[in-house]
Amino acid sequence: MSETDRLLVVEDLSTTFTTPSGRLPAVSHISLSLDQNETLGIVGESGSGKTVLARTIMGLQPRTNVEVTGSVLLNGHQMVGVSEAEKRNYWGTDVAMVFQDPMTSLNPVMRVGRQIDEALRVRMNMPKDAARARAIELLELVGIPSPERRYRAYPGQLSGGMRQRVVIATALACSPQLLIADEPTTGLDVTIQAQILNLIDELKERLHMSVVLITHDLGVVATRTSRIIVMYAGRVVETGSTRDVFHRMRMPYTRALLESSPKVTSPSHTRLHAIPGRPPNLVNLPPGCSFAPRCASATQRCHEERPELEVDSTPGHAFACWNPLPIRPERVA
Amino acid sequence: MTIERTPLLKVRDLTVTFGKGHHAVSAVAGVSFDIYEGETLGLVGESGCGKSTTGKALMKIVEPTSGTIDLEGVEVTKLRGRDLRNARTRMQMIFQDPISSLNPRRRVKDIVAEPLDCWKSVAGDERAAIVSKLLNEVGIDPFVYGNRFARQFSGGQCQRISIARSLAMRPKMLICDEMVSALDVSVQAQILNLLSDLKDEYGLTLLFIAHDLAVVKNVSDRVAVMYLGKICEVGPSDVLYDAPAHPYTKFLLGAALEADPDAPTHGEVLQGEPPSPINPPSGCRFRTRCPLAQERCASEEPVLSDIAPGHQVACHFPLISRRD
Numbered sequence: 001m002s003e004t005d006r007l008l009v010v011e012d013l014s015t016t017f018t019t020p021s022g023r024l025p026a027v028s029h030i031s032l033s034l035d036q037n038e039t040l041g042i043v044g045e046s047g048s049g050k051t052v053l054a055r056t057i058m059g060l061q062p063r064t065n066v067e068v069t070g071s072v073l074l075n076g077h078q079m080v081g082v083s084e085a086e087k088r089n090y091w092g093t094d095v096a097m098v099f100q101d102p103m104t105s106l107n108p109v110m111r112v113g114r115q116i117d118e119a120l121r122v123r124m125n126m127p128k129d130a131a132r133a134r135a136i137e138l139l140e141l142v143g144i145p146s147p148e149r150r151y152r153a154y155p156g157q158l159s160g161g162m163r164q165r166v167v168i169a170t171a172l173a174c175s176p177q178l179l180i181a182d183e184p185t186t187g188l189d190v191t192i193q194a195q196i197l198n199l200i201d202e203l204k205e206r207l208h209m210s211v212v213l214i215t216h217d218l219g220v221v222a223t224r225t226s227r228i229i230v231m232y233a234g235r236v237v238e239t240g241s242t243r244d245v246f247h248r249m250r251m252p253y254t255r256a257l258l259e260s261s262p263k264v265t266s267p268s269h270t271r272l273h274a275i276p277g278r279p280p281n282l283v284n285l286p287p288g289c290s291f292a293p294r295c296a297s298a299t300q301r302c303h304e305e306r307p308e309l310e311v312d313s314t315p316g317h318a319f320a321c322w323n324p325l326p327i328r329p330e331r332v333a
Numbered sequence: 334m335t336i337e338r339t340p341l342l343k344v345r346d347l348t349v350t351f352g353k354g355h356h357a358v359s360a361v362a363g364v365s366f367d368i369y370e371g372e373t374l375g376l377v378g379e380s381g382c383g384k385s386t387t388g389k390a391l392m393k394i395v396e397p398t399s400g401t402i403d404l405e406g407v408e409v410t411k412l413r414g415r416d417l418r419n420a421r422t423r424m425q426m427i428f429q430d431p432i433s434s435l436n437p438r439r440r441v442k443d444i445v446a447e448p449l450d451c452w453k454s455v456a457g458d459e460r461a462a463i464v465s466k467l468l469n470e471v472g473i474d475p476f477v478y479g480n481r482f483a484r485q486f487s488g489g490q491c492q493r494i495s496i497a498r499s500l501a502m503r504p505k506m507l508i509c510d511e512m513v514s515a516l517d518v519s520v521q522a523q524i525l526n527l528l529s530d531l532k533d534e535y536g537l538t539l540l541f542i543a544h545d546l547a548v549v550k551n552v553s554d555r556v557a558v559m560y561l562g563k564i565c566e567v568g569p570s571d572v573l574y575d576a577p578a579h580p581y582t583k584f585l586l587g588a589a590l591e592a593d594p595d596a597p598t599h600g601e602v603l604q605g606e607p608p609s610p611i612n613p614p615s616g617c618r619f620r621t622r623c624p625l626a627q628e629r630c631a632s633e634e635p636v637l638s639d640i641a642p643g644h645q646v647a648c649h650f651p652l653i654s655r656r657d
Contacts, residue, residue: 275523
């Protein structure tokens with residue numbers, strides 16, 4: 001498949017905010033691409049730039065104090081450096097986003113049905129009755145019981161899981177080709193989380209969408225994505241197929257992230273491998289690798305020179321590290 | 334086994350009801366459990382199941398409606414005034430949001446010394462020495478950071494300061510309410526390791542309330558699972574996670590995500606959402622979502638009873654067979 005056939009091609013994208021304490025490079029030199037009907041996971045801790053990256057791809061930066069360079073080609077349309085009016089042509093139909101907090105992404109004093117058919121009436125010029133019928137169809141599609149009744153409900157009358165379903169229905173209203181889900185299940189209970197993640201998977205297949213799933217939880221991306229990107233301090237530190245990143249990880253940060261989270265399958269009182277220190281201040285980044293101050297295998301070079309993303313032996317698997325972890329033999333299942 | 338030991342905390346038929354009449358919500362609807370000295374009891378459940386309210390009722394931050402709470406032979410529910418304050422020195426609580434549980438405009442060393450000042454137990458050099466020791470123990474250098482304000486710290490550091498403050502009166506028991514859920518995984522691991530070190534050092538008994546099953550298993554000796562204001566299963570954590578007896582526990586564990594692409598694909602997902610605690614279902618509270626529910630579940634409420642030594646379940650049709 002050639003580059004132009006891809007749904008999303010991001011090249012050398014950087015987003016820098018101007019803050020009172022200095023320039024803050026929230027996203028630095030990121031390149032990625034996404035095919036039709038593919039799910040890409042973006043993983044990182046808070047402050048690693050994953051949400052800013054998603055918002056920059058959407059073209060949702062603030063109007064002032066921000067500088068975006070590089071290129072985002074979405075379905076062949078450039079999203080960087082174009083006016084909001086132009087970007088509005090692609091929102092909803094080419095790309096749509098599901099935000100983290102389902103309470104604040106819905107208008108609390110507007111019935112949920114109207115919030116869904118607003119997109120249909122404004123973007124698709126649908127007559128009112130048709131929009132209403134389509135909105136009820138969408139509510140049914142996302143698994144909301146008695147959709148006619150829920151159409152007239154206010155967000156406050158719905159539970160967190162139901163509200164997130166409404167947000168997904170709103171995002172799907174104009175049949176986007178790419179759905180960006182930013183921490184769609186954070187703050188929801190585990191049983192509801194499983195329902196929402198299954199729903200996104202199911203809708204992706206049914207509607208032939210591509211999905212970008214952003215999360216801090218490695219468990220969320222492990223079985224639901226084909227490729228993942230690990231971010232740290234605004235940069236991609238490792239990327240590859242999900243199996244490669246989990247089983248043949250080369251970047252010490254990826255391993256540290258995986259080993260620091262407790263597992264349901266390990267016995268009680270297992271000592272956790274905590275990562276010492278905390279993520280760096282982006283305004284004042286060290287000259288070398290951003291993870292070096294917390295890394296157990298850091299050497300002098302790591303502190304002085306920044307490693308670039310380097311392709312591993314397996315195609316598509318790349319990492320940015322001077323002292324990568326040794327390649328483990330393929331795990332025998 | 335822990336069974337031989339005397340419990341440090343005995344809770345019997347604890348209920349907490351908010352509101353009156355038709356609007357009454359029974360957040361905690363008859364909960365009984367023991368916590369033995371030196372152990373960690375994990376309390377898991379989905380939001381709204383009453384786990385935080387249970388923790389707060391133990392501290393009498395919310396007033397229990399009925400039931401008894403026995404801490405080392407002292408009946409806490411009846412205590413008032415000075416006696417209650419006295420009892421609270423032996424039981425301390427750590428809250429979910431580390432940043433809002435510290436006064437942003439106070440200095441770290443004063444925050445940690447606050448319990449000591451309240452009791453006027455120590456002063457001067459001795460007070461300073463205790464504060465320095467506590468801060469050192471939670472990994473915050475008292476000479477560098479002691480004079481800084483709480484607002485200058487990150488979430489993980491604020492949680493360390495909260496822990497130091499809660500240990501100032503040398504309590505027997507700590508109630509940790511979702512203490513790591515607001516933290517990033519790398520910081521969460523630091524705090525969990527710290528908690529486990531301090532537990533050994535101070536001989537603490539913990540009630541660890543959280544929604545994250547993996548975190549609860551990591552810290553707990555025994556785990557209690559709550560659903561809609563009631564405990565549906567209690568057991569040693571390894572046993573409960575390996576062979577859950579209550580269908581709800583099984584679904585909860587099935588929904589936990591494993592960070593492994595080769596993990597078995599997800600089993601059956603629990604449908605629907607918990608019913609409202611204003612009008613809970615008759616009989617077993619889980620029956621409306623339970624695939625195994627039968628008529629008996631609607632008419633008769635299952636009581637928590639032994640299914641194996643130290644393992645209790647409240648279900649008419651448990652998933653594992655009873656043995657004595």
